[in-house]
Amino acid sequence: MINLTDSALDAVRNAMAGASEPVGGLRIKVESGGCAGNKYLMGLVNEAEPDDTVVERDGVKVFVDMNSHDMLAGTTIDFVVALEGAGFTFENPNATSSCACGKSFG
DSSP, rough: OOOOOOOHHHHHHHHHHHHHSOEEEEEEEEEEOOSEEEEEEEEEEEETTTEEEEEEETTEEEOTTTTTHHHHOOOEEEEEETTEEEEEEEEEESSSBBOOSSSSOO
């Protein structure tokens, strides 16, 4: 369903290790907004919600809410370090359009 590259896994592990509270995994969801219609939201959370899909790779759990599941199916998440800065990128086969920053899609 969702794939995290090795670089993304390392970034999530580092964030989890540095968290001040216990972390159960990474929540990824889609909300209305952004310049292309939908935006990605990510954050560390303690546990999954009852209706979440849980994907685990190399010990990292990713929680996806039921409303975002279809929009994120097949998405690859990477963590890129470039001259402009570092951050997560999304390669989403369900997106028909995206904004220049890559954080919003339609």
